[in-house]
Amino acid sequence: MIDLVALDMAGTTIDDHGSVYLALRRAVEETGAPVAAEDLQHWMGTDKIEAISALMRLGRVPAETTTVMTAYRRFRALLDEFYLESPPVALPGVRDALATLRDRGVRIALTTGFDDSVANALLESLGWKVGEGELLDAVVTTSQVKAGRPAPYLIHHAMELTGVDDVRRVLAAGDTIVDLQAACNAGAIAVGVETGALTREQLERHPHDYVLRSVAEIPELEEARV
Incomplete structure (x- = not known):
């Protein structure tokens, strides 16, 4: 038992209609880092700040703290927008x-x-x-x-x-x-x-x-x- x-x-x-995937991908790609589907899936489920940092590095964009936090705030804004459009x-x-x-x-x-x-x-x-x-x-x-x-x-x-x-x-x-x-x-x-x-x-x-x-x-x- x-x-x-x-x-x-x-x-x-x-x-959540895939909103987390879409918001995370878009927030990272807006930093200039390309995001491979396999890499995105690998980092799903982890802490989102950690995921953004890792995906930026994989995309060969320096994961500086200020840039990461800007991307995280963008992720949050996108997620709020997507959840408003398609509530979980x-x-x-x-x-x-x-x-x-x-x-x-x-x-x-x-x-x-x-x-x-x-x-x-x-x-x-x-x-x-x-x-x-x-x-x-x-x-x-x-x-x-x-x-x-x-x-x-x-x-x-x-x-x-x-x-x-x-x-x-x-x-x-x-x-x-x-x-x-x-x-x-x-x-x-x-x-x-x-x-x-x-x-x-x-x-x-x-x-x-x-x-x-x-x-x-x-x-x-x-x-x-x-």
Whole structure:
């Protein structure tokens, strides 16, 4: 039995219509750095300032602090614009799956490569809240940890916040390679989901315990049953 599920946000539990990909690519390309699709996918799921720095360097543009922060502010502005045009929604079946897990006594945490301000705006748009009687037990962002994925800190801090002390009873799921890497680094059950940009075959090339069509299938896993 698992005590905690730690789930990525955009592309895993939330359909943001690809806005993060588009905003990140455009913000970096406006610095003069070309962005290869493979590089963009590799850095998705990580802290966004770190992602911008890495993508600029890969595009042979000096990642100076002021330039990176300007690009990050541009990323935030673009993301706000895209979310206003196409508001994020919960992926099909996700809310019901989380409610089922809650009914079984499993704690629910969201983890993300966003900072507090972006994550909180996303949750507000969905009406998802943290607390007793609410859908979520915790939300962990890059504002709260020393390093984002693939470091295990987002997951471990979710354990702290929810009072879970056995990592073997934690399931961590996401739609990117760094989600799987973070889950493995944390010692959790590592689950990839196909609701993001990667196919099952692409996810299965990396260490994992399961690859599912979506988070909606988690309650069907043996580990998630009472």
